[in-house]
Amino acid sequence: MNETTLCPRLAKAMDLIGKRWTGLILYQLLDGPQRFNEIESALPVSGRLLSERLKELEKEGLVERKVYSEVPVRVEYSLTEKGQALEGAIRNIETWATGWL
Protein backbone atom coordinates (compact mmCIF):
# COMPACT_ATOMS: atom_id res chain seq x y z
CA MET A 1 0.00 0.00 0.00
CA ASN A 2 1.52 3.29 -1.09
CA GLU A 3 0.53 6.43 -2.97
CA THR A 4 3.47 6.87 -5.34
CA THR A 5 2.45 9.21 -8.12
CA LEU A 6 -1.32 9.04 -7.93
CA CYS A 7 -2.81 12.44 -8.67
CA PRO A 8 -4.30 13.75 -5.42
CA ARG A 9 -7.09 15.59 -7.21
CA LEU A 10 -8.23 12.53 -9.07
CA ALA A 11 -7.99 10.53 -5.85
CA LYS A 12 -10.19 13.09 -4.12
CA ALA A 13 -12.68 13.16 -6.98
CA MET A 14 -12.95 9.39 -6.95
CA ASP A 15 -13.29 9.41 -3.19
CA LEU A 16 -16.17 11.88 -3.42
CA ILE A 17 -18.01 10.23 -6.29
CA GLY A 18 -17.03 6.78 -5.14
CA LYS A 19 -19.02 7.17 -1.98
CA ARG A 20 -22.27 5.33 -1.78
CA TRP A 21 -25.24 7.36 -3.10
CA THR A 22 -23.23 10.42 -4.04
CA GLY A 23 -23.41 9.73 -7.76
CA LEU A 24 -27.14 9.16 -7.69
CA ILE A 25 -27.75 12.24 -5.54
CA LEU A 26 -25.86 14.40 -8.03
CA TYR A 27 -27.72 12.76 -10.90
CA GLN A 28 -31.00 13.50 -9.21
CA LEU A 29 -30.03 17.13 -8.74
CA LEU A 30 -29.32 17.49 -12.46
CA ASP A 31 -33.11 17.75 -12.76
CA GLY A 32 -32.98 21.02 -10.86
CA PRO A 33 -33.33 22.17 -7.24
CA GLN A 34 -35.11 19.70 -5.05
CA ARG A 35 -36.12 19.46 -1.47
CA PHE A 36 -34.90 16.88 0.98
CA ASN A 37 -37.96 14.66 0.78
CA GLU A 38 -38.04 14.70 -2.99
CA ILE A 39 -34.53 13.34 -3.20
CA GLU A 40 -35.24 10.84 -0.46
CA SER A 41 -38.30 9.60 -2.35
CA ALA A 42 -36.52 9.40 -5.68
CA LEU A 43 -33.62 7.29 -4.42
CA PRO A 44 -33.34 4.20 -2.24
CA VAL A 45 -31.30 6.12 0.30
CA SER A 46 -32.26 6.64 3.91
CA GLY A 47 -32.67 10.06 5.48
CA ARG A 48 -29.66 9.47 7.64
CA LEU A 49 -27.26 8.97 4.75
CA LEU A 50 -28.93 11.51 2.51
CA SER A 51 -28.39 14.11 5.18
CA GLU A 52 -24.77 13.06 5.62
CA ARG A 53 -24.04 13.08 1.87
CA LEU A 54 -25.68 16.42 1.29
CA LYS A 55 -23.57 17.89 4.07
CA GLU A 56 -20.39 16.55 2.48
CA LEU A 57 -21.40 17.84 -0.94
CA GLU A 58 -22.26 21.21 0.51
CA LYS A 59 -18.91 21.34 2.30
CA GLU A 60 -17.11 20.51 -0.94
CA GLY A 61 -19.02 23.21 -2.75
CA LEU A 62 -20.91 20.98 -5.17
CA VAL A 63 -24.32 21.54 -3.64
CA GLU A 64 -26.07 24.56 -2.20
CA ARG A 65 -28.62 24.41 0.60
CA LYS A 66 -31.40 26.96 0.87
CA VAL A 67 -33.88 27.17 3.71
CA TYR A 68 -37.31 28.68 3.15
CA SER A 69 -39.01 29.57 6.42
CA GLU A 70 -42.42 28.41 5.43
CA VAL A 71 -44.67 26.14 7.42
CA PRO A 72 -43.51 23.55 7.56
CA VAL A 73 -39.98 24.52 6.67
CA ARG A 74 -38.82 23.89 3.11
CA VAL A 75 -35.18 23.12 2.37
CA GLU A 76 -33.99 23.05 -1.21
CA TYR A 77 -30.79 21.59 -2.52
CA SER A 78 -29.28 22.50 -5.85
CA LEU A 79 -26.04 22.05 -7.77
CA THR A 80 -23.49 24.82 -7.71
CA GLU A 81 -21.44 25.57 -10.83
CA LYS A 82 -18.85 23.14 -9.52
CA GLY A 83 -21.46 20.46 -9.09
CA GLN A 84 -23.05 21.18 -12.43
CA ALA A 85 -19.64 20.78 -14.02
CA LEU A 86 -19.89 17.09 -13.29
CA GLU A 87 -22.86 16.68 -15.60
CA GLY A 88 -20.71 15.45 -18.47
CA ALA A 89 -19.19 12.70 -16.37
CA ILE A 90 -22.55 11.64 -14.98
CA ARG A 91 -24.23 11.60 -18.40
CA ASN A 92 -21.34 9.56 -19.65
CA ILE A 93 -21.92 6.97 -16.97
CA GLU A 94 -25.62 7.01 -17.79
CA THR A 95 -24.90 6.37 -21.45
CA TRP A 96 -22.51 3.58 -20.59
CA ALA A 97 -25.08 2.03 -18.27
CA THR A 98 -27.79 1.93 -20.91
CA GLY A 99 -25.38 0.55 -23.47
CA TRP A 100 -23.59 -2.06 -21.43
CA LEU A 101 -25.74 -3.08 -18.47
Next chain:
Amino acid sequence: MNETTLCPRLAKAMDLIGKRWTGLILYQLLDGPQRFNEIESALPVSGRLLSERLKELEKEGLVERKVYSEVPVRVEYSLTEKGQALEGAIRNIETWATGWL
Protein backbone atom coordinates in the same frame (compact mmCIF):
# COMPACT_ATOMS: atom_id res chain seq x y z
CA MET B 1 -36.90 5.02 1.20
CA ASN B 2 -38.25 3.71 -2.09
CA GLU B 3 -37.11 3.07 -5.64
CA THR B 4 -39.92 4.64 -7.65
CA THR B 5 -38.69 5.28 -11.17
CA LEU B 6 -34.92 5.13 -10.73
CA CYS B 7 -33.30 3.46 -13.74
CA PRO B 8 -31.96 0.10 -12.58
CA ARG B 9 -29.05 0.22 -15.01
CA LEU B 10 -27.89 3.59 -13.80
CA ALA B 11 -28.34 2.41 -10.25
CA LYS B 12 -26.17 -0.60 -10.98
CA ALA B 13 -23.53 1.48 -12.74
CA MET B 14 -23.36 3.87 -9.82
CA ASP B 15 -23.19 0.98 -7.41
CA LEU B 16 -20.25 -0.49 -9.31
CA ILE B 17 -18.31 2.71 -9.80
CA GLY B 18 -19.43 4.08 -6.49
CA LYS B 19 -17.58 1.39 -4.64
CA ARG B 20 -14.36 2.33 -2.96
CA TRP B 21 -11.31 1.96 -5.23
CA THR B 22 -13.21 0.77 -8.28
CA GLY B 23 -12.86 4.06 -10.12
CA LEU B 24 -9.15 4.26 -9.46
CA ILE B 25 -8.58 0.64 -10.41
CA LEU B 26 -10.29 1.18 -13.74
CA TYR B 27 -8.35 4.39 -14.23
CA GLN B 28 -5.13 2.54 -13.58
CA LEU B 29 -6.04 -0.13 -16.11
CA LEU B 30 -6.57 2.51 -18.78
CA ASP B 31 -2.77 2.49 -18.99
CA GLY B 32 -2.91 -1.07 -20.27
CA PRO B 33 -2.71 -4.58 -18.83
CA GLN B 34 -1.10 -4.73 -15.43
CA ARG B 35 -0.28 -7.35 -12.90
CA PHE B 36 -1.66 -7.50 -9.41
CA ASN B 37 1.36 -6.01 -7.70
CA GLU B 38 1.61 -3.16 -10.16
CA ILE B 39 -1.91 -2.04 -9.41
CA GLU B 40 -1.38 -2.54 -5.71
CA SER B 41 1.75 -0.37 -5.83
CA ALA B 42 0.12 2.34 -7.90
CA LEU B 43 -2.87 2.82 -5.62
CA PRO B 44 -3.37 3.16 -1.87
CA VAL B 45 -5.45 0.01 -1.80
CA SER B 46 -4.64 -3.11 0.16
CA GLY B 47 -4.25 -6.52 -1.41
CA ARG B 48 -7.37 -7.73 0.30
CA LEU B 49 -9.65 -5.14 -1.28
CA LEU B 50 -7.82 -5.08 -4.59
CA SER B 51 -8.43 -8.78 -4.90
CA GLU B 52 -12.07 -8.37 -3.99
CA ARG B 53 -12.64 -5.51 -6.43
CA LEU B 54 -10.89 -7.24 -9.30
CA LYS B 55 -13.09 -10.27 -8.74
CA GLU B 56 -16.21 -8.11 -8.88
CA LEU B 57 -15.02 -6.34 -12.02
CA GLU B 58 -14.18 -9.64 -13.64
CA LYS B 59 -17.59 -11.01 -12.72
CA GLU B 60 -19.25 -7.95 -14.26
CA GLY B 61 -17.20 -8.35 -17.41
CA LEU B 62 -15.25 -5.11 -17.16
CA VAL B 63 -11.90 -6.72 -16.44
CA GLU B 64 -10.18 -9.81 -17.76
CA ARG B 65 -7.76 -11.91 -15.74
CA LYS B 66 -4.97 -13.84 -17.41
CA VAL B 67 -2.63 -16.21 -15.65
CA TYR B 68 0.83 -16.84 -17.03
CA SER B 69 2.34 -19.95 -15.53
CA GLU B 70 5.80 -18.56 -15.12
CA VAL B 71 7.86 -18.73 -12.00
CA PRO B 72 6.72 -17.08 -9.99
CA VAL B 73 3.27 -16.93 -11.46
CA ARG B 74 2.27 -13.79 -13.33
CA VAL B 75 -1.32 -12.62 -13.34
CA GLU B 76 -2.35 -9.79 -15.60
CA TYR B 77 -5.51 -7.76 -15.46
CA SER B 78 -6.83 -5.76 -18.38
CA LEU B 79 -9.98 -3.93 -19.42
CA THR B 80 -12.47 -5.69 -21.62
CA GLU B 81 -14.34 -3.75 -24.28
CA LYS B 82 -17.05 -3.13 -21.71
CA GLY B 83 -14.52 -1.78 -19.26
CA GLN B 84 -12.75 0.26 -21.88
CA ALA B 85 -16.09 1.82 -22.76
CA LEU B 86 -15.95 3.62 -19.45
CA GLU B 87 -12.89 5.59 -20.49
CA GLY B 88 -14.92 8.63 -21.49
CA ALA B 89 -16.60 8.82 -18.10
CA ILE B 90 -13.33 8.36 -16.26
CA ARG B 91 -11.50 10.96 -18.33
CA ASN B 92 -14.38 13.31 -17.70
CA ILE B 93 -13.97 12.91 -13.97
CA GLU B 94 -10.23 13.43 -14.36
CA THR B 95 -10.80 16.68 -16.24
CA TRP B 96 -13.28 17.85 -13.67
CA ALA B 97 -10.86 17.01 -10.89
CA THR B 98 -8.03 19.05 -12.35
CA GLY B 99 -10.34 21.94 -13.08
CA TRP B 100 -12.31 22.10 -9.86
CA LEU B 101 -10.32 20.45 -7.05
Next chain:
DNA sequence: ATCATAAGTTACTTTTTGTAATTAAATATA
Protein backbone atom coordinates in the same frame (compact mmCIF):
# COMPACT_ATOMS: atom_id res chain seq x y z
C1' DA C 1 15.35 -29.30 2.67
C1' DT C 2 15.30 -24.26 2.38
C1' DC C 3 14.53 -19.95 0.09
C1' DA C 4 12.40 -16.64 -2.92
C1' DT C 5 8.55 -14.49 -5.18
C1' DA C 6 3.75 -13.32 -6.79
C1' DA C 7 -0.73 -13.61 -5.73
C1' DG C 8 -3.73 -14.07 -2.96
C1' DT C 9 -6.45 -15.35 1.81
C1' DT C 10 -7.44 -15.17 6.84
C1' DA C 11 -8.21 -13.21 11.30
C1' DC C 12 -9.19 -9.39 13.72
C1' DT C 13 -10.23 -4.28 14.50
C1' DT C 14 -12.28 -0.01 13.00
C1' DT C 15 -15.43 2.54 10.14
C1' DT C 16 -19.44 3.00 7.41
C1' DT C 17 -24.25 1.72 6.41
C1' DG C 18 -28.95 0.22 7.19
C1' DT C 19 -33.08 0.66 9.93
C1' DA C 20 -36.27 2.50 12.85
C1' DA C 21 -37.48 5.50 16.41
C1' DT C 22 -37.11 10.17 18.02
C1' DT C 23 -36.61 15.34 17.97
C1' DA C 24 -37.44 20.36 16.60
C1' DA C 25 -40.00 24.06 14.82
C1' DA C 26 -44.13 26.24 13.40
C1' DT C 27 -48.63 26.27 12.96
C1' DA C 28 -53.68 24.30 12.71
C1' DT C 29 -57.33 21.99 15.04
C1' DA C 30 -60.29 19.86 18.86
Next chain:
DNA sequence: TATATTTAATTACAAAAAGTAACTTATGAT
Protein backbone atom coordinates in the same frame (compact mmCIF):
# COMPACT_ATOMS: atom_id res chain seq x y z
C1' DT D 1 -54.62 24.09 26.47
C1' DA D 2 -53.39 19.89 24.55
C1' DT D 3 -52.93 17.30 20.37
C1' DA D 4 -51.98 16.67 15.64
C1' DT D 5 -49.37 17.65 11.21
C1' DT D 6 -45.54 18.23 8.35
C1' DT D 7 -40.56 18.63 6.90
C1' DA D 8 -36.09 18.05 7.95
C1' DA D 9 -33.31 16.16 10.18
C1' DT D 10 -30.66 13.34 14.41
C1' DT D 11 -29.86 9.33 17.52
C1' DA D 12 -29.17 4.63 18.88
C1' DC D 13 -28.10 0.24 17.76
C1' DA D 14 -27.20 -3.84 14.64
C1' DA D 15 -25.11 -5.35 10.28
C1' DA D 16 -21.92 -4.92 6.57
C1' DA D 17 -17.74 -3.22 4.54
C1' DA D 18 -13.05 -1.63 4.86
C1' DG D 19 -8.22 -1.29 7.03
C1' DT D 20 -4.17 -3.85 8.65
C1' DA D 21 -0.94 -7.30 9.10
C1' DA D 22 0.22 -11.97 9.27
C1' DC D 23 -0.22 -16.23 6.88
C1' DT D 24 -0.79 -19.57 2.82
C1' DT D 25 -0.04 -21.63 -1.79
C1' DA D 26 2.37 -22.72 -5.84
C1' DT D 27 6.55 -23.27 -8.38
C1' DG D 28 11.10 -23.72 -9.18
C1' DA D 29 16.05 -22.25 -7.91
C1' DT D 30 19.98 -22.97 -4.54
